[in-house]
Amino acid sequence: xxxxxxxxxxxxxxxxxxxxxxxxxxxxxxxxxxxxxxxxxxxxxxxxxxxxxxxxxxxxxxxxxxxxxxxxxxxxxxxxxxxxxxxxxxxxxxxxxxxxxxxxxxxxxxxxxxxxxxxxxxxxxxxxxxxxxxxxxxxxxxxxxxxxxxxxxxxxxxxxxxxxxxxxxxxxxxxxxxxxxxxxxxxxxxxxxxxxxxxxxxxxxxxxxxxxxxx
Amino acid sequence: xxxxxxxxxxxxxxxxxxxxxxxxxxxxxxxxxxxxxxxxxxxxxxxxxxxxxxxxxxxxxxxxxxxxxxxxxxxxxxxxxxxxxxxxxxxxxxxxxxxxxxxxxxxxxxxxxxxxxxxxxxxxxxxxxxxxxxxxxxxxxxxxxxxxxxxxxxxxxxxxxxxxxxxxxxxxxxxxxxxxxxxxxxxxxxxxxxxxxxxxxxxxxxxxxxxxxxx
DNA sequence: GCACGTTCGTGCGCTTGCGCACCGAACCCA
DNA sequence: TGGGTTCGGTGCGCAAGCGCACGAACGTGC
Numbered sequence: 288x289x290x291x292x293x294x295x296x297x298x299x300x301x302x303x304x305x306x307x308x309x310x311x312x313x314x315x316x317x318x319x320x321x322x323x324x325x326x327x328x329x330x331x332x333x334x335x336x337x338x339x340x341x342x343x344x345x346x347x348x349x350x351x352x353x354x355x356x357x358x359x360x361x362x363x364x365x366x367x368x369x370x371x372x373x374x375x376x377x378x379x380x381x382x383x384x385x386x387x388x389x390x391x392x393x394x395x396x397x398x399x400x401x402x403x404x405x406x407x408x409x410x411x412x413x414x415x416x417x418x419x420x421x422x423x424x425x426x427x428x429x430x431x432x433x434x435x436x437x438x439x440x441x442x443x444x445x446x447x448x449x450x451x452x453x454x455x456x457x458x459x460x461x462x463x464x465x466x467x468x469x470x471x472x473x474x475x476x477x478x479x480x481x482x483x484x485x486x487x488x489x490x491x492x493x494x495x496x497x498x499x500x501x502x
Numbered sequence: 503x504x505x506x507x508x509x510x511x512x513x514x515x516x517x518x519x520x521x522x523x524x525x526x527x528x529x530x531x532x533x534x535x536x537x538x539x540x541x542x543x544x545x546x547x548x549x550x551x552x553x554x555x556x557x558x559x560x561x562x563x564x565x566x567x568x569x570x571x572x573x574x575x576x577x578x579x580x581x582x583x584x585x586x587x588x589x590x591x592x593x594x595x596x597x598x599x600x601x602x603x604x605x606x607x608x609x610x611x612x613x614x615x616x617x618x619x620x621x622x623x624x625x626x627x628x629x630x631x632x633x634x635x636x637x638x639x640x641x642x643x644x645x646x647x648x649x650x651x652x653x654x655x656x657x658x659x660x661x662x663x664x665x666x667x668x669x670x671x672x673x674x675x676x677x678x679x680x681x682x683x684x685x686x687x688x689x690x691x692x693x694x695x696x697x698x699x700x701x702x703x704x705x706x707x708x709x710x711x712x713x714x715x716x717x
Numbered sequence: 718g719c720a721c722g723t724t725c726g727t728g729c730g731c732t733t734g735c736g737c738a739c740c741g742a743a744c745c746c747a
Numbered sequence: 748t749g750g751g752t753t754c755g756g757t758g759c760g761c762a763a764g765c766g767c768a769c770g771a772a773c774g775t776g777c
């Protein structure tokens with residue numbers, strides 16, 4: 288495991304040297320264990336998180352407890368956009384889907400930097416726009432796609448944010464993310480394995496044929 | 503029909519007198535006929551639209567032509583957030599769901615005003631945040647709710663943005679918005695009518711019992 | 718008042734996914 | 748090496764929703 292470097296996060300890496308230098312003292316490297324709840328729905332947000340090697344899922348939780356993933360954030364993004372979007376709280380829950388590390392920045396610092404209106408603001412807005420697009424896609428997938436198609440999409444979203452092609456993730460958890468039954472995931476994963484696209488064993492999924500996953 | 507007044511839009515109304523005065527010369531009142539496509543997915547955005555008496559639906563369209571509504575915008579919001587979020591284009595289609603009027607502002611003006619960093623920026627970001635929340639809800643509803651529940655939610659979203667409790671909308675169109683079959687809407691609407699919550703006839707839906715719709 | 722297009726109702730077979738229950742098998746740890 | 752626990756596979760019955768097809772009711776325009 289390398290020493291965490293802020294530049295591993297694409298947003299931080301895109302900042303100018305001066306901006307990064309300004310933020311650096313307040314950037315704190317944190318390790319993100321699997322299953323850790325970064326934000327709880329409706330709670331106050333203290334920090335924004337810039338993932339480097341971890342992946343964070345954004346889940347929207349209903350009153351009755353049912354939930355579904357609305358977006359995935361990895362080294363290309365930031366968790367906690369609500370902080371600079373104006374709300375102190377977020378309506379979604381953020382859960383670590385793949386363990387790793389991240390940098391976090393106190394919310395107040397983030398706001399200050401954002402308000403300066405420089406590259407940081409621009410970057411954050413662009414990323415938020417991308418996040419919106421991802422959410423819109425999720426919404427439509429939930430309606431029109433089969434479990435198998437959604438599983439494919441989800442696998443792609445995940446491995447694109449990891450250095451390896453192996454995910455550490457039980458089918459139960461995937462089912463939770465997608466908001467479907469575990470058995471449905473089992474079935475879909477079985478098909479994909481038969482087709483030679485993926486292979487898995489107890490909590491580890493290896494993507495063999497990325498091309499064919501994109502269909 | 504009153505003469506359109508920018509203050510009918512909540513976002514414009516929330517601006518200070520000075521700001522509104524600055525924008526006023528560039529604000530153009532436009533009428534929005536039913537079914538009009540305000541934005542096409544992937545196309546360049548010339549203007550942002552501030553609805554006053556119309557309602558605009560944001561649809562995300564898949565490659566195969568299937569689509570689903572991801573958000574509803576009325577007098578409380580603005581259509582075309584991508585313009586100040588950094589992208590020149592939007593991944594979604596915007597369609598007029600209920601005829602009425604709106605004010606539009608050239609994209610460049612919007613950007614300028616946004617970049618000033620004043621109340622406008624703050625307002626736009628807050629609204630975008632609200633839009634994100636609405637989209638997240640839509641995503642989860644698509645997964646967990648029955649057609650009837652979704653119809654209820656959709657009706658509420660719509661009448662909340664209209665002065666009356668009567669919607670002019672065929673079931674076919676509603677089905678399009680929700681991304682379901684027309685027959686499914688017929689069935690759900692039939693149930694609601696039997697329950698005395700709504701009444702409808704050929705393209706006109708009247709909401710009778712708002713309370714019970716919220717379940 | 719009549720014809721036509723639009724909108725809504727209904728029926729049927731079929732697929733997908735859910736809920737539940739149970740078992741085998743892999744893994745972890747002592 | 749041998750528990751016990753966690754995962755994954757499988758088999759029901761059931762409900763929701765889809766696709767298709769057809770017909771009835773409404774309302775508009777001539």
